[in-house]
Amino acid sequence: MRARHGPPGSQAGTAGACREARTATYALPMGIDVRNEIRDFLSSRRARLTPEQVGMPSFGGGVRRVPGLRRHEVAMLAGVSVDYYTRLERGSLKGVSDSVLEGLASALQLDEDERVHLWDLTRLANSGVKTMHRNVPTRVRPGVQRLLDAITGAPAWVRNERGDVVATNELGRALYSPMFAGPGRPVNTARFTFLDPAAREFFPDWAQTAKDAVAVLRAAAVSNPCEPGLITLVGELSTRSEEFRGWWAAHDVRLQRTGKKRISHPIVGELQLVFEALDLVADPGLTMFSYSAEPGSESERSLALLGSWAATERAERYAALRESESESESVD
Structure with missing residues (x-):
């Protein structure tokens, strides 16, 4: 999840990151072709709208050979x-003004994530692509882990922008066991969703969960396009999952803030949950x-039952560890 949109600007980073990323095992299907990304995103948003949706008359009985608004309609x-x-x-957005972007977003009825x-x-x-790179955190600070551990009545975990789970509390680990x-390793939400x-x-609701995962990665791929781990992940999923490839091509984007999640847990059965997402301001990404x-x-x-099960599992692991240590001491 990222901050609200603002005017375009430069973003410092590691020059040459994209050249390094291209040597990965998998290639990012969108490549680093900015013009194609812009073209496909804008044309796909235009294709989903009808004249009736934007308050314009529809000529020819409302049936169009090619779906969506015409370019001249969007321009107007x-x-x-x-x-x-x-x-x-x-694909030519270089030098575009804020007012034009606002007009374009309004004409295409983009939501906040779009x-x-x-x-x-x-x-x-x-x-330029070469300047658009930032490191993706792979661990949390001790204070964040203590905060997670202090949350005992709710599952909680922290992930980075490519979906790696970098920290969790006991109930969070039990929920996603x-x-x-x-x-x-690292445990990755998108990899689990598509490949396990x-x-x-x-x-x-697997299909919706999977589409959401693609939309989150699609947004991250433009926000941080030269990140090698993200490039590798998207390439791997595209290579191994036909469904991922199809949904990736739809150019839908989403920044998860809050929502509902239905889970069929192997221990406690079906759960209907609400999730909240909070950016860690001190730890970007x-x-x-x-x-x-x-x-x-x-x-x-x-x-609550899941929490009891997790506590029992922890106690049994601790007891087994103590027994193993005692046996080692006896041998010594």
Whole structure:
């Protein structure tokens, strides 16, 4: 999750990061072609709108051979010439003014997440890909871990922008136990969703969960396009999942802030939860997620049961560790 959109500007970073990233095992399907990214995003947003949705008359019985608004219709709504809009849609956002961006966002009925994405694309077009790189955190500060551990009544965990889970509390680990059961490290939410068969049972609304995961990665790929780990992850998922490839091509973007999550847990059954996402201001690129259930609901009781199960598991692990240490001392 990132801050609200603002005017385009430069972003300092590591020069040459994209050249290094291209040597990864998998190649990012969108490449680092800014013009194509802009073109595909704007044309896909235009294609989803009808004249009726924007208050314009529809000629020819409302049936169009090619779906969506025409370029001249978007240009009129945005308050720019057809030639200028055509240039924008072909990927030329360099030097575009804030007022034109606002008009474009309004004409295409972009939501807040899509507006952020448009501003990120504009920054990318103005500053150049080689300067658009920042390191992705892979761990949390001790104070953040203590905060997580202090949250005992709700699952909570921290992830970075590519979906790596970098810290969790006990209940968070118990809630997502199937994800942590896999051998891969770091644990990654998108990789689990698309590549682990257990995810389709764990998430009853798997398709929507998977689309959301793609939309989050799509936004991150433009916000931080030269990050090698992100490039590798998206390339891997595109290579191994046809569904990921199809949804990636849709150019939908999302910044998860709050929402509902339905989980079919192997220990306590189905859970209906609400999540809240909070950016860690002191740690750019990290977001904390916490989950809660409706008071008095069956899900709240199931969460409490899950907490008891997690505590029992911890106690058994501790007892086994103590026994092992005692045996080692006896041998010595």
